[in-house]
């Protein structure tokens with residue numbers, strides 16, 4: 001078991017260090033500068049020793065002035081290099097971790113909806129940025145401080161062995177004990193730090209969720225509840241953070257105590273050797289100075305053990321996320337057949353959670369260019385049907401074919417390029433009106449945008465915007481009314497010239513006049529593609545070729561619209577006769 005654990009640790013460190021590979025040139029420069037800086041730090045006490053011994057022996061003033069000047073030059077140079085080292089350390093760590101952030105975000109964007117349904121966006125932000133920042137802090141300091149500390153320790157101890165053997169042995173023993181202790185307990189704080197980060201991710205999740213739903217929170221007088229929940233989560237962050245911190249500071253506290261013991265021993269020995277005349281006053285100062293210098297790298301190593309524990313927990317969480325496989329696997333096929341695409345559902349069953357089937361044994365076919373209207377009561381599974389068609393979820397059994405090809409054997413971009421969907425919710429992104437309509441596709445011309453918006457009745461709204469297509473929109477969609485948002489979403493999809501389009505309640509939020517106008521436009525735009533229209537109102541389906549009626553996840557009727565309308569006992573005909581659209585809603 002411990003062996004397996006060590007292997008796991010090695011794998012995770014190797015995984016992390018791959019992000020340093022592209023910055024290895026900068027790393028090499030950093031290491032050289034570290035060596036120079038350490039060398040300069042070691043030389044300074046030697047200059048002071050010479051100065052004291054020369055002064056004590058009544059040496060010439062010029063030599064003393066030269067030594068003082070040399071000391072000043074070394075000190076300034078060391079400071080310059082220290083600043084450069086710190087800059088380069090941060091530069092290296094940000095470059096490396098930004099790649100990791102990019103990989104995490106890309107991976108998250110590809111993860112399936114089942115995963116995203118279980119995580120709040122705030123939680124994901126913490127994972128893509130918060131966890132990586134702890135790694136980044138560690139990287140920047142680790143390289144500079146850990147490597148620098150080891151070089152400095154080796155230098156100090158090396159010099160001490162040339163000065164006085166017993167004192168050098170005391171210092172070496174102290175250093176080894178301190179380092180061994182830190183190595184021994186380095187993982188102590190990883191688990192509590194992971195708990196701390198998890199609590200913090202939940203807190204961010206709550207804040208993001210409630211701010212995103214601010215209208216509902218305010219309108220329903222939900223603020224006291226949100227605040228109560230907020231305090232509970234804050235308390236968890238505080239308690240877990242405090243515990244993690246207390247465990248993480250153990251190495252630091254221990255080295256402080258060890259250091260106090262070592263300094264006392266070294267000073268007693270030093271004074272003893274000075275009194276019996278074995279070392280000069282300058283050498284005694286040198287010993288004192290080197291003992292003091294020993295404290296810095298050991299303290300830094302202690303700090304880094306703390307950072308390491310935080311970074312390790314961040315690293316474990318990042319790695320866990322990166323290794324989480326999406327259940328939606330890309331297929332091999334790159335292309336769908338040209339022109340309007342047919343659609344076939346062959347014995348398809350689907351559930352969000354294994355225990356509750358949402359769609360059962362769905363069978364139907366839509367030929368290229370046909371229009372299918374889907375009706376059914378709320379919760380009957382209409383939107384779920386469109387979601388599985390776009391592979392937002394995997395189905396439990398059966399096959400869905402688009403253009404005769406099983407969608408699981410298609411590459412996802414090949415599917416998304418040709419199949420468009422207008423949902424009931426429209427998400428706006430921070431960007432210009434043009435970018436929002438074309439979804440940042442620069443190849444779509446303004447002419448084509450304006451023509452489509454004209455057809456769909458959004459042109460008036462665009463012309464009323466202060467800078468037309470260049471108007472800046474903010475994320476969230478608050479600058480559009482619900483009806484305008486629906487027109488917006490339709491424009492967005494038709495600009496991509498889809499070969500199969502799914503319209504989920506395309507006109508539910510429009511007034512009667514706008515709806516009629518929209519109906520004509522959509523009819524025109526759908527002439528070149530296959531259309532699936534999920535509708536609450538029967539009027540929306542007047543131009544549909546086929547009708548599918550869903551009830552509780554099953555097809556209770558499917559057929560040619562005109563035939564169903566003429567068959568008096570059909571579900572569709574009964575709805576038409578009674579005009580009871582409420583039956584659908």
Ligand SMILES: Nc1ncnc2c1ncn2[C@@H]1O[C@H](COP(=O)(O)OP(=O)(O)OP(=O)(O)O)[C@@H](O)[C@H]1O
Nearest residue numbers: 117352353358376377378379380381382383384385
């Ligand atoms: N993300 C989800 N996770 C779990 N269950 C879900 C999820 N989305 C929908 N459901 C459930 O699946 C069933 C079908 O929902 P669906 O949204 O497909 O219905 P619908 O016919 O489109 O309803 P509406 O007309 O209100 O849009 C419902 O019982 C719903 O509670």
